[in-house]
Amino acid sequence: MPHRQSLSTLGQMLRRREIGSEELVHHFADRIDKQQDLNAFITVDTDYALQQARTADQLLAGGNPPPLAGLPIAHKDIFCTQGMLTTCGSKMLANFLSPYDATVVRRLQDAGAVTLGKTNMDEFAMGSSSETSHFGPVHNPWNRDRVPGGSSGGSAAAVAARLVSAATGTDTGGSIRQPASFCGLTGLKPTYGRVSRYGMVAYASSLDQGGPITQTAEDAALMLQTMAGFDARDSTSLDAPVPDYAASLKQKLEGLRIGLVSEFFDPSLDPDINAHVREALSELEKLGAKLIDVSLPNSAAGIPCYYVIAPAEASSNLSRFDGVRYGHRSESYADLQALYENTRAEGFGAEVKRRILVGTYALSAGYYEAYYLKAQQVRRRIADDFSQALTVCDVLVGPTTPTTAFLLGEKTTNPVSMYLDDIFTITVNLAGLPALSLPVGFDPSGLPIGMQVIGNYLDEGTLLAIGHRFQEVTDWHLRVPGEVA
Amino acid sequence: MTEWETVIGLEVHVQLNTKSKIFSPTATTYGAPANTQASAVDLALPGVLPVINREAVLKAICFGMAVGGTIESHSIFARKNYFYPDLPKGYQISQFELPIVSGGSIRFEVGDTHHEIRLVRAHLEEDAGKSVHDAFGRLSGIDLNRAGTPLLEVVTEPDMRSPAEAVAYLRTLHTLVRYLDICDGNLQEGSFRCDANVSIRPQGQTTLGTRTELKNINSFRFVEQALDYEIDRQIAVVESGGAIAQETRLYDADQGHTRPMRSKEEAHDYRYFPDPDLPPLLIGDDLLKEASAALPELPDNRQARFVTEYGLTVAQSRQLTRDRDLADFFESAVIAAAGDAFEVANWMGGEMAAALNRDQCTLKDAPITPVMLGDLVVLMNNGTISGRIAKTVFDAMWQGDGSAQEIVDLRGLTQISDSDALEKTVEAVLQQCPSQVAQYQAGETKVLGFLVGQVMKMTEGKANPQKVNEILKRHLAD
Numbered sequence: 001m002p003h004r005q006s007l008s009t010l011g012q013m014l015r016r017r018e019i020g021s022e023e024l025v026h027h028f029a030d031r032i033d034k035q036q037d038l039n040a041f042i043t044v045d046t047d048y049a050l051q052q053a054r055t056a057d058q059l060l061a062g063g064n065p066p067p068l069a070g071l072p073i074a075h076k077d078i079f080c081t082q083g084m085l086t087t088c089g090s091k092m093l094a095n096f097l098s099p100y101d102a103t104v105v106r107r108l109q110d111a112g113a114v115t116l117g118k119t120n121m122d123e124f125a126m127g128s129s130s131e132t133s134h135f136g137p138v139h140n141p142w143n144r145d146r147v148p149g150g151s152s153g154g155s156a157a158a159v160a161a162r163l164v165s166a167a168t169g170t171d172t173g174g175s176i177r178q179p180a181s182f183c184g185l186t187g188l189k190p191t192y193g194r195v196s197r198y199g200m201v202a203y204a205s206s207l208d209q210g211g212p213i214t215q216t217a218e219d220a221a222l223m224l225q226t227m228a229g230f231d232a233r234d235s236t237s238l239d240a241p242v243p244d245y246a247a248s249l250k251q252k253l254e255g256l257r258i259g260l261v262s263e264f265f266d267p268s269l270d271p272d273i274n275a276h277v278r279e280a281l282s283e284l285e286k287l288g289a290k291l292i293d294v295s296l297p298n299s300a301a302g303i304p305c306y307y308v309i310a311p312a313e314a315s316s317n318l319s320r321f322d323g324v325r326y327g328h329r330s331e332s333y334a335d336l337q338a339l340y341e342n343t344r345a346e347g348f349g350a351e352v353k354r355r356i357l358v359g360t361y362a363l364s365a366g367y368y369e370a371y372y373l374k375a376q377q378v379r380r381r382i383a384d385d386f387s388q389a390l391t392v393c394d395v396l397v398g399p400t401t402p403t404t405a406f407l408l409g410e411k412t413t414n415p416v417s418m419y420l421d422d423i424f425t426i427t428v429n430l431a432g433l434p435a436l437s438l439p440v441g442f443d444p445s446g447l448p449i450g451m452q453v454i455g456n457y458l459d460e461g462t463l464l465a466i467g468h469r470f471q472e473v474t475d476w477h478l479r480v481p482g483e484v485a
Numbered sequence: 486m487t488e489w490e491t492v493i494g495l496e497v498h499v500q501l502n503t504k505s506k507i508f509s510p511t512a513t514t515y516g517a518p519a520n521t522q523a524s525a526v527d528l529a530l531p532g533v534l535p536v537i538n539r540e541a542v543l544k545a546i547c548f549g550m551a552v553g554g555t556i557e558s559h560s561i562f563a564r565k566n567y568f569y570p571d572l573p574k575g576y577q578i579s580q581f582e583l584p585i586v587s588g589g590s591i592r593f594e595v596g597d598t599h600h601e602i603r604l605v606r607a608h609l610e611e612d613a614g615k616s617v618h619d620a621f622g623r624l625s626g627i628d629l630n631r632a633g634t635p636l637l638e639v640v641t642e643p644d645m646r647s648p649a650e651a652v653a654y655l656r657t658l659h660t661l662v663r664y665l666d667i668c669d670g671n672l673q674e675g676s677f678r679c680d681a682n683v684s685i686r687p688q689g690q691t692t693l694g695t696r697t698e699l700k701n702i703n704s705f706r707f708v709e710q711a712l713d714y715e716i717d718r719q720i721a722v723v724e725s726g727g728a729i730a731q732e733t734r735l736y737d738a739d740q741g742h743t744r745p746m747r748s749k750e751e752a753h754d755y756r757y758f759p760d761p762d763l764p765p766l767l768i769g770d771d772l773l774k775e776a777s778a779a780l781p782e783l784p785d786n787r788q789a790r791f792v793t794e795y796g797l798t799v800a801q802s803r804q805l806t807r808d809r810d811l812a813d814f815f816e817s818a819v820i821a822a823a824g825d826a827f828e829v830a831n832w833m834g835g836e837m838a839a840a841l842n843r844d845q846c847t848l849k850d851a852p853i854t855p856v857m858l859g860d861l862v863v864l865m866n867n868g869t870i871s872g873r874i875a876k877t878v879f880d881a882m883w884q885g886d887g888s889a890q891e892i893v894d895l896r897g898l899t900q901i902s903d904s905d906a907l908e909k910t911v912e913a914v915l916q917q918c919p920s921q922v923a924q925y926q927a928g929e930t931k932v933l934g935f936l937v938g939q940v941m942k943m944t945e946g947k948a949n950p951q952k953v954n955e956i957l958k959r960h961l962a963d
Binding site for chain 2: 364
């Protein structure tokens with residue numbers, strides 16, 4: 001059963017010609033077809049995928065194939081793809097066909113990966129449950145009554161159900177790590193600037209970062225190797241060399257200093273989550289790591305700080321959706337003002353409108369200093385906390401989320417309770433640091449629990465090594481939802 | 486009767502003549518078919534990002550150096566948010582709190598008075614596209630070719646006291662940006678656009694009156710007209726007991742008046758904030774060195790040099806340096822003229838200026854090159870042709886008949902300096918004009934001019950006038 005194999009293993013099988021890419025595409029397309037109830041995909045283009053697969057098979061037959069040759073993957077529908085719709089989960093872009101590929105898409109394609117389709121997501125990446133999509137909510141493969149997390153919930157559900165071996169996601173406040181955690185997967189949010197944002201529909205520009213959602217840390221390393229690197233078309237892209245992540249995986253953990261963030265292990269933390277994260281930490285201790293208690297005193301300010309900065313940037317980023325050049329345009333308008341108002345009223349969902357309004361307010365004359373500027377000051381404090389902590393340890397750990405996957409509809413009427421689900425992940429985006437979420441166990445109802453490991457700037461290698469070493473001695477990452485087996 | 490004082494501050498949008506747009510690699514050629522110079526970035530497609538054009542930064546630095554401003558080592562691009570169909574992103578990328586250039590000044594003379602207008606700042610920003618309102622019936626068209634064209638907005642202190650002074654400032658700034666080769670200066674194409682802030686106050690009052698902002702003025706003449714109109718309007722309002730409303734007014738060149746566009750209450754809240762897609766613009770020594778190396782001699786310095794190096798009058802050198810092409814032409818022609826700056830300046834101020842003006846021709850398109858003019862001066866100075874013949878040769882060159890030497894050779898215009906030949910002509914003239922000879926000998930020496938003229942006429946102007954004079958005087962003294 002090829003879908004039970006990791007991306008890395010499938011890559012080896014393809015290279016050894018034990019399986020062909022075309023066969024893989026048929027296999028996964030069939031699985032996607034049979035599990036449409038998950039609503040993990042917005043667009044699937046099997047014909048296009050088969051075409052790519054045949055090219056890949058030729059490359060594989062010819063010898064010296066590119067690193068991802070023939071491997072079927074999916075892209076979060078926030079990445080622009082030529083020849084396949086890019087909707088961003090919104091009615092506003094429901095008919096949008098991009099004339100260009102995002103840098104991430106282009107790089108993965110150039111490395112031989114086969115794009116099977118585009119995954120469902122919270123509208124414009126605004127949400128933590130993948131319920132705000134214009135295309136309907138995504139279901140968690142571990143329990144279809146529950147959310148897969150968000151905003152990259154379609155990617156996480158697709159990989160968890162093994163509808164595809166790996167997928168891209170984006171993370172602005174936890175949107176890779178939280179769904180990875182809810183779906184029992186490995187999710188990496190790289191350092192801000194490590195992966196190009198060109199062609200990634202912007203939500204909050206200073207926080208958005210693309211990354212992989214995979215079954216294993218080894219797979220994440222394989223994906224990141226291709227996704228990472230300087231892009232002259234993204235001014236915030238970091239012009240730093242990309243290390244050999246496959247080599248990084250082999251780093252030993254002896255002497256590694258792991259900081260336990262006291263604020264993340266609050267007494268109110270769910271006892272199952274607490275127990276499993278601590279159990280994972282003792283595994284890491286057995287591998288030679290040392291645990292140190294550290295504090296991030298300004299953590300509590302993370303959510304309010306984020307919910308000023310992200311909506312402020314979003315309010316401006318989403319101004320381009322005006323019905324003038326592309327995307328949805330209202331059919332009823334008498335003048336220009338009505339064209340704008342009706343187009344945006346019809347094209348955006350409630351959560352997107354809420355954030356645009358909050359952000360517009362935060363940037364308005366008379367409020368700018370009190371909200372936006374203050375939030376920037378707080379952001380600096382939060383980043384300083386991390387820098388401080390990372391002088392005494394190499395990485396920081398805690399649970400990825402305060403709860404396991406919640407019920408569909410459980411938090412939709414209370415946005416703040418939804419926002420609070422990102423309490424452990426959001427500060428990492430504010431600081432621009434890399435972080436990895438790993439599966440470390442299950443709660444009594446069988447829902448996955450994730451642990452977050454936060455590293456220093458550009459030190460994705462250490463995070464991947466921790467994940468890989470941990471996965472060498474544990475099997476949480478190998479567990480699959482019932483249907484998959 | 487109250488004596489009113491006018492207070493004017495100007496904001497000029499200088500379109501930088503870079504090869505590509507300020508945040509995208511799209512070309513900036515003017516006049517291309519609509520929307521053919523609009524890439525994914527200019528169209529603000531989802532996911533695109535801006536990248537600052539280094540050339541635009543260099544040009545802004547050159548400007549800052551030329552006006553003696555501070556080049557900020559750290560400046561910030563900000564988003565100015567508003568909705569308009571020709572603004573694709575729904576925001577304009579500009580600079581708000583920290584511009585690339587702070588301070589500096591523009592200096593000029595009006596008659597004998599020296600003026601110095603202080604600059605507040607000069608900042609980089611992108612232009613919007615154009616809305617086309619009358620070509621598609623009740624629909625509007627959008628042309629995004631101009632979207633993303635780099636602009637340098639140059640903002641003055643409210644230092645000007647009359648429309649004439651404002652115009653003089655604009656002309657000086659216009660000369661400067663063309664000198665620096667950072668702007669093509671084309672007013673018709675909108676490469677140099679002006680907004681004016683104007684207010685009035687009683688003479689002697691130090692606080693500023695309420696100002697209005699005049700937009701959409703795209704010629705020097707219109708600036709003066711718009712300001713004249715607006716000042717009269719403001720005085721009339723105040724003198725009839727009214728108050729000036731702080732508002733933006735549009736200048737209508739056809740009607741010759743200004744009319745309200747929007748009031749302070751209707752003013753946009755642009756919700757400026759630093760653009761998270763663009764890191765702070767850091768200017769280090771390398772960029773400063775590069776800009777400094779690209780900086781040409783500035784008009785003021787060149788004017789002073791023309792006085793000392795070439796011995797021109799201040800008026801002549803001011804005239805010749807008001808335009809970089811003109812000054813370049815002059816200096817090349819002086820070299821070709823073996824250093825006779827005085828004669829070259831005379832020709833350029835006289836025949837050349839007249840011909841250019843008559844044919845509405847620019848110096849670059851003129852049929853006479855600096856070398857051709859220099860050669861003409863050489864032929865005159867070495868006695869090959871007389872000054873009078875030189876004018877004929879100039880006209881022939883202007884008509885495209887060839888170089889000065891070719892024309893002289895072809896038409897046999899070489900000056901007659903041969904004494905024997907001239908002696909005979911003089912003798913003939915003296916015989917024909919006995920009454921004038923008598924007048925001269927009776928002391929009316931001014932008839933000499935008439936006699937010289939007769940000799941020149943007989944030689945078709947080719948006689949060397951000095952020699953003719955000499956020979957005539959000798960014969961008349963006999």
